Amino acid sequence: MSDRPRSRLRPRLRFRRGARSVSAGATAGAASTVRAPRAPAQFAVALRTPARAGEPLFARAPRAWQRMLPYAVAAVFVMVLLPVTIVVLTNDYEAGGGWAGALGVAQTVPLLLAVTRPLPAWGMVLAADVVGAVVLTRADQVAQHAWPWTPMVIIGYLALMACLGLRESVRTLIGVWLATGAAGVVLGFFPPTGVINTNALLFVLGGVVLALTGALRGLGDARQKIAEQEGISEAERARRTLLEERARIARELHDVVAHHMSVITVQADSAPYRLPGMAEPVREEFAAIAASARESLGEMRRLLTVLRGDEANGADRTPQPGLGRLQQLVEATVRAGQPVELALAAGAAEAAPPAVDLSAYRIVQEALANVVRHAPGAPTRVSVTFDAEEVLVLVVNGPAREPVVALETSGTGHGLVGMRERVRLTGGTLDTGPLPDGGFRVAARLPLNTTSEDPS
Template sequence: MRSEETSGPPPGLTAVLRTPARAAEPLFAQAPKRWQRRLPYAVLVVAVLSLLPSTITVLTNDYKAGGGWAGALGVAQTLPLLLAPTRPMLAWGLVLGADTIGALVLVHADRITGQTWPWTPMVIVGYLLLMACLGLRESIRTLVGVWLATGVVGLLIGFFQPDGVTNTHALLFVLAGVMLVVTGALRGVGDAQRRVAEQESISEAERAGRTLLEERARIARELHDVVAHHMSVITVQADSAPYRLPDMSEEVRQEFTAIAASARESLGEMRRLLVVLRGDGADGERAPQPGLARVQQLVEATVRAGLPVELSMTARAARAAEAVPAVDLSAYRIVQEALANVVRHAPGATTRVSVRHDAGAADDVLVLVVNGRARSAPVHLEGPGTGHGLIGMRERVRLTGGTLDTGPLPDGGFRVAARLPLHPPAEESS
C-alpha cells in the first residue's frame, strides 16, 4: 500500500521558457537554476564583446568609413543589446534606429561598391539575437509588428541604395521572421506547459478538498445512524418509565416526559439533517453500520479476492470497542480501507491485521495493518474504492481523539497504525 499523494512536475522547460510575469522581469527569471537565469546576459555580453570590435574594424577597413563614424555606429548598434533580457522593445528601437542611420551613412562610404548593404553581417547577427529575446517574451501581435516594421524600414532605405552593392534587406527580413517564429513557438510551449501545470495543481487541490468534504459527510451520516439508535433508546426508556416504575412521584414523571420530548425533538432534527446529508436518497446507507464484529467477514472476503491476510483480534477488543459505537465503526472502516488500499497498490502482498485492547491508563483500541511487498503489478481501478484512503482514516481518527501513524516500511511494504481511545479527554471549555 502507498500514500495517495501526488506531486507536480519537476521544474524544467516550463520554468525556463515561461513569459516573464512583469514588464521589467529578466528573461528566464523563473528558471530553477542560477546558470539558466544568467544565460541571456552571458550570451549577450559575449555577443557585444565580439560584435563591437568587429563592426568598427569592418566599417573602417572594408567600407572605408571614417574612424569616428565607425566607432559611433559600432557602439550604437551593439551596446543596446544588453537591454534585451529586461527591455527588449527599447533595445529593438535603439538598434533599429542605429542600423538605419548606419545604412544611410554607408551610402557615402569610400568603398561601398561590392559590399553588403543596407545591413552588414554584424548588424544581421546582432539583430537576430535581439529577435530571439523578443520572441521569448513578447506577444504574437507585437512580434508581427516588429517583423513588419523591419520589412518597411528595409523597403524605405532601398530608395537610397547605391550602385554595385549586395542588398541584404530580404535576407534579414526572412531570417528575422524565422527567428521570431521559432522563439515564439518555444515561448508558447513553455507558457502552455505552465498553464497545464497550474490547472493540474488547482484540480488536485479541488479534488483533495472535495474528497475531504465527501469523507466528512460520509462520517456524519454514519454517526447519525449510531447516535440515532441511542436517542431512540432514550426516548423509549423515558416514555416507558412511568409504566415500569409506577411508584414515582409526579415531578419525576414530568421530568421523564420532558426527557422523552427533548429526545424525540432531537431525533427529528437529526433525521432532517440526514435528509440533507444523504441528498441522493441512497438506500444502501440506511443499513446498520458495521463494527469490529464484522472484521472476520471482511478478512475472509479479502482472502477470497486473492490477498493472503492474517487476522489477530481479541474478543476483549471487540467488546471494548462495541461499547463505544464511534470507535467500533472507525476501527472497522480503518481496517476496511487499509485492506482495500493493499488490494489496489500491493496486490498479493502478505498482510497482517491486528486489533487489540490496551487496558492501561489510556484504555485504547489499537488497530495495526501491515503489508509486505507487492507480488504483482498494482491494480488501477476506474471506479471509487471503499473510501478515500488515508484522508478518510485521518478524519475518523481525529473524530475519536486518537492518533494515526502511516508510512512505508524498509522492505517495500506499508504500515497503518491507529490508536482509538475509548475515553477521550474532555475538551477544555472556552
C-alpha cells in the same frame, strides 16, 4: 509447473486473542513513494515555458548554471560580433576606425540587456543600426556590399527578435516587425550606388523568428493556464472528495446516534413504571425528555434523507460493521490473493464505543484496500489492541513486488481522506508514511472516551 504462484494465494491468516501491545514507533498506511522529477526533465520544462514579463529567460530552470545560460549565450554573441563588426566595417567598408568601433559597440553590447529587457535593447540596437546605415552611405567601399543591414547586424538582430518573441505580446511583436520594415523603407529612399539591398532579407527573417518564438510563447501561456486550471480542478476534486466522505461518515453514524436516542426515549417513557411513587413534576420531566428524544429522532431521519439525497431509496440498511467483523474482512482479503496477518486483542470489540468500533473497522478496511490497490502481493500485518484509554489500530505492509502508482495522486480515492476524517471524528490521531524498505504503515489511536473537543 512450479508451486510458487500457488503458494502466493495460500491464506496466511493468524488470528490471536489477547494481544496487548503495538510498537510505539510504528505509524501509518499502504502505498509507494513518488520520485521527484530529475533535473534534465525540469530543465526541459523550463525551456518549453517562456519567461514572464520582468524575469530573465530560463528563470525557472532547476540549476544555477542553467539559469545563467542565456547570459552566457548573449555574452558569446557580443564577444563574436563586436570584433567581427569592427574588422568588417574597417577593412571591407573602409568606414574609419573610430566609426567602426563606435558602431560595433552600439550594435552589439545592448544584446546583453535582451535577456531581461529585450524591448529597450531592441530600441537601442535599431537606433544604432539606422545610424550605422547612414554612416555607411559615406564609406569609401560600400559598393558591392550589404546595405542598409550588414551581415553582423542581421545576425544580432535575429537573436534580439528571438528574445522579444519569448517575452512580449503579439501586439508588441507586430509593432517591432513593422518598425523594422519602416526603417528599411525609409533608408531605401537614399541608397548608395551599387549596394546589395538587405532590407527585405531582414524583414522576412525577422518576421519568421518573431512568428516562431511568439507561437512558442503562446503555447507556454496556454500550458500555464491549463496547469492553473488543473490545479483549481484538483483542489475542487479534493474538496468534493472530503465533503463526500464526511457525508458518508455522517450517514453511517446515524445508526449509532439513533440507537442511543432510542434508548433514551425508552428509558424516559418507562421510568414512571420502573420507579413507582414518582412525584408528578418528575413524571413530567421524564415525559419532556422522551418527547425531545422522539423529536430528535425525527430530525435525524430528515437529516439522513438530505445526506443520502438520491440514494435514499436504495440505501443500504444492513447493520454497521465493527471490530467483530475484522476476521471476515481479513479472510476476504486473503482470498483475493493478499497475504494478511491479523492480531485482534480479546474484548476490543466489546470495549470500544459504537463510533470508535465503526471507525476502527473502516480504517482497517481502507488501509487494506490501499494495500491491494498500490502494493498487491505485499505481506501485510493488521494489529488492533486497546487499553483503558484508547484503541490502537496498526496496518503495516511490505514493499510492492512491482512498480505501482503513487497513493491517491489521481482519481477519486477516499482512503486516506476517510481515515483522517474518522480519526478526527473520534478525537484521535493518525500517522501515515512510507517505511525505509519501501513499504507503508498506518497507525491510528482512537480514544475510548469520544467526548472530544470540536476539532474545527
